[in-house]
Amino acid sequence: MQNEPRKLSMFQVLACGAAIVTLSMGIRHGFGLWLQPITQEMGWTRQSFALAMAIQNLSWGVIGVFAGMAADRFGAFRVLVVCAVLYGLGLAGMAWSPTPTLFALTAGVLIGAAQAGTTYAVIYGVLGRQIAPEKRSWAMGVAAAAGSFGQFLMVPVEGFLIATLGWQEALLALALMVLLIVPLALGLREPGFKGAAPVRREQTIAQAIAEAFRYPSFLLLTAGYFVCGFQVVFIGVHMPSYLRDHGLSPQVASYALALIGLFNVFGTYIAGTLGQRLPKRHILSFIYFARAVAISLFLWAPLTPLSVYVFSAVIGALWLSTVPPTNATVAQIFGVQHLSMLGGFVFFSHQLGSFMGVWLGGYLYDRTGSYDIVWYLSIALGVLAALVNLPIKEHPIQRHAAQPAS
Structure with a gap:
């Protein structure tokens, strides 16, 4: 009988994983700050910028499935190193792109691919394999909270870099900063990954995919995550411009995004803890419904710096709080052998929603001069997601016969 490989220490896994998510998610959370500087200097439409961000989210979702497969098979370390380098190249390309097409390839395809291998799907795969089930949801909440802290930390830093260095030089500074992921990835080198899977698997990749897509609860969870992506990426990218269009200063937008990140620290941690x-x-249904209520009240109330900050705090507490219970549900139903890959499929739905939210924001703004339609869509989708999560069955799936992996 093959011995189980030794486990990494929980502190090491959480510290390195949290730091990586802080950098990767923190940098991307501030991309909305570049919308107006880039479009105004380059003479591009908002739709051009929004399309690149939409492609980024789609690229992240598509490549995330394969990054998850690679991480499950060969370990997270190699995937993290390759994608950290891609992230740096993408940020440099974002700074130097002379046309919308090249901007879409660098800010869109390249950075999206980089995010696929430096964010939740890969990190959560390590957490699922290295941390005991009774602490798994909590640990995922800690990692998600770290990504939220990255938003709080990095958005003011990015705003400061733009103001002091200019938008191009700010992107180059971030390109160097993101390479810190490479040494941090050393802490996630899992024992047993020597070019092949460390333990014999009960299922092949094809069997795991077929099982998941035949299971209604997996499809419902995936559908709800589409809405999560639609809402958060629309707000994250377009809210700074929405606020400036209504006469509020750029500082209000920077503080708003920072508040989202700060309160997301608490929201994701609490969601992960409650998931145990x-x-x-029930946690997911509450989050989606609460988002719909928060957006409705934000649009109804007079738009002032105070109302923006209150909304940012509330929506921040609900921002990535879907992540720990969603991924913990996948692990609870299907186990951890293919967790990064199955999490990648769920996240692909999230990124389809992200694509639609960010692209529709730019498209409809250019056509109507307003973001109102997309705000209303966000409310309706929030209610729908709250409903589709209620019938999900969370208990481990019953496999009636062994499915030997070839």
């Missing part, structure tokens, strides 16, 4: 005690479907 309460049905995760």
Whole structure:
């Protein structure tokens, strides 16, 4: 009988994983700050910028499935190193792109691919394999909270870099900063990954995919995550311009994004902790419905710096709080052998929603001069996601016969 490889220490996994997510998610959260500087200097439409961000999210979702497969098979370390380098190249290309097409290839395809291998799917795969089930949801909440702290930390830094260095030089500074992921990835080198899977698998990749897509709860979870992507990326990219269009200063937008990140620290941690005690479907349903209510009240109230900050705090507490219960539900139903890959499929739906949210924001703004339609869509989709999460069955799937992996 093959011995189980030794585990990494929980502190090491959480510290390195959290730091990587802080950098990767923190940098991307501030991309909305570049919308107006880039479009105004380059003479591009908002739709051009929004399309690149939409492609970024789609690239992240598509490549995330394959990054998850590679991480499950060969370990997270190699995937993290390759994608950290891609991230740096993408940020440099974003700074130097002379046309919308090249901007879409660098800010869109390249950075999206980089994010696929430096964010939640890959990191959560390590957490799932290295941390005991009774602490798994909590650990995922800690990692998500770290990404939220990255938003709080990095958005003011990015705003400061733009103001002091200019938007191009700010992107080059971030390109150097993101390479810190490479040494941090050393802490996630899992024992047993020597070019092949460390343990014999009960399922092939094809069997795991077929099982998941035949399971209704997986499809419902995936559908709800589409809405999460639609809402958060639309708000993250377009809210700074929405606020400036209504006469508020750029500083209000920077503070708003920072508040989202700060309160997201608490929201994601609490969601991960509650996921150990309460049905995760109830947590997810509450989050989506609460988002719909928060957006409705934001649009109804007079738009002032105070109302923006209150909305940012509330929506921040709900921002990535879907991530721990969603991924913990996948692990609870299907196990951890193919967790990064199956999490990648769920996240692909999230990124399809992200694509639609960010692209529709730019497209409809250019056509109507307003973001109102997309705000209303976000409300309706939030209610729908709250409903589709309620019937999810979270108990481990019953496999009636062994499915030997070839």
